[in-house]
Amino acid sequence: MLRTFRYTAILEGISYLALFAISMPLKYLAELGEPNKYIGYAHGFLFIVYIVLAVLLTKKYQWGLKRFGVLFLASLLPFATFYIDKKYLRD
Template structure:
């Protein structure tokens, strides 16, 4: 069933995957093989997913009554590798029960 909350979970997953690909595959290829095409290829989708993740977090903050501390953790997770996977397990999966 479609819901904006499920869309948020999918965006969180895709944002996390795109960040890992950008950090651990595209960036080393750029500097070690002098080939920036992968960074250019992954950069824009990751940026769009990052902005969507932040927007959805703001959208759901009040609806799920996240405290300020929880909300800051949810926002900071988007800039920490594997952070969005933790958020999905800790905060987003719990909300669906």
């Protein structure tokens, strides 16, 4: 389950960056809303999976509320899921 969470964290970070670096400029500068819709759906799905897995892993490994808070905060900040993977999730 930890490996799945690591992959989800990386994919969630990539989708977050794609949403704001690619699809938002396309939506507002080129008036192409379609990519934003699909990248937004993918990011939303990955965000939910990330949070659910973070809750499950926190319970399984008894990480505590502080570590869960760090994982949750990382889901809200650009590039933070990459840091979390390197700092907290690698063996």
